[in-house]
Amino acid sequence: MPEQAGRPRSGSRGRLLAFGGVLGAALVLGFPLPAAAETAAPAVQCQVTDPRLPELSGLVAVDDQLVAINDGGDQLSVFLLDAACQVVDVHTAAVDPYDPEDLAVAADGTVWLADTGDNNATRPTVALIALRPDGSASVFRLTYPDGPHDAEALLLAPDGTPYVVTKEILGASGVYRPAAPLADGGTVALAKVAAVNLTFTGTAGGPVGQAGQLLVTGGAVARDGSAIALRTYTDAYVWPLTGSDVPAALAAAPTRIPLPESPQGEAITFAADNRTLLVASEGLPSDLTSVPLAPETVAALAPPTATAVPSLSDLTRSGLSPITNGLIAAAVATVVVWIGGKLRRRP
Numbered sequence: 001m002p003e004q005a006g007r008p009r010s011g012s013r014g015r016l017l018a019f020g021g022v023l024g025a026a027l028v029l030g031f032p033l034p035a036a037a038e039t040a041a042p043a044v045q046c047q048v049t050d051p052r053l054p055e056l057s058g059l060v061a062v063d064d065q066l067v068a069i070n071d072g073g074d075q076l077s078v079f080l081l082d083a084a085c086q087v088v089d090v091h092t093a094a095v096d097p098y099d100p101e102d103l104a105v106a107a108d109g110t111v112w113l114a115d116t117g118d119n120n121a122t123r124p125t126v127a128l129i130a131l132r133p134d135g136s137a138s139v140f141r142l143t144y145p146d147g148p149h150d151a152e153a154l155l156l157a158p159d160g161t162p163y164v165v166t167k168e169i170l171g172a173s174g175v176y177r178p179a180a181p182l183a184d185g186g187t188v189a190l191a192k193v194a195a196v197n198l199t200f201t202g203t204a205g206g207p208v209g210q211a212g213q214l215l216v217t218g219g220a221v222a223r224d225g226s227a228i229a230l231r232t233y234t235d236a237y238v239w240p241l242t243g244s245d246v247p248a249a250l251a252a253a254p255t256r257i258p259l260p261e262s263p264q265g266e267a268i269t270f271a272a273d274n275r276t277l278l279v280a281s282e283g284l285p286s287d288l289t290s291v292p293l294a295p296e297t298v299a300a301l302a303p304p305t306a307t308a309v310p311s312l313s314d315l316t317r318s319g320l321s322p323i324t325n326g327l328i329a330a331a332v333a334t335v336v337v338w339i340g341g342k343l344r345r346r347p
Contacts, residue, residue, distance in 0.1 A: 153219030171214030206233025225305030
């Protein structure tokens, strides 16, 4: 994948600040602010301090641990953190990502990375990278139907369909999914299937002032399939999810949750209880903060889907296909090292 080779990325802050006049004028015009839900007070669970995660961009909670990725780098690296935010394992693959921004974990234990960052909107293709439980990796290239976009959010529906949500200066994010089956090493077109329109909220935070209230920087699907979340630098938005119909879910009005102020908040996941959000920011140290959903938000969530979701044992079982795992799960007495037994523990 030629355009994916390791080269420096262009920063987005200057490009965002260039739109300051437009954004300020929009705020003066008085766009309506979405109502915020009343939630229990957020609480810092622990701090990420590992120097290998200076740009924490994606998180998925698995039981009481976290799967995490860094924004950038010249090698695919997936980190496993314990409940104290300490890195306990690292899994690498011989893939040079261009700009990985988010991740999700499928029901079969495959870790999907959204290599979709494109600050200057110049990439001819973006990619989804699959890191399987047997340690193998594949790159699936994608093209937008309407030209390049910067995107930092990945939603993996319970049925395994990936959705990429773009990061737009004026808050009009597009939601795209593959228009055909993914092709390992090939390129597949994306289709725009929904839109998310955000407005100014007045919540402080992020590196770019008011613009940060409009920019989608991360996404998550509850492990029980009952909800979707997207975040900006300042706020989280939660929608009930029925089955795997992500476009229908996003057509409804979300619940907005102001997030604690952070320097560059991009990571979001549902905790194991599916009723609490966990959020974190780039920069070290980075607070991992739990944000409980309000009771009325929980009451509005869809019933859990019957689709299987990964447990920690699914992520740590070595070298078996999902079918084989299902057939012999009852006989497996020993769980080997996380994702394929090829992890490298680093100092």
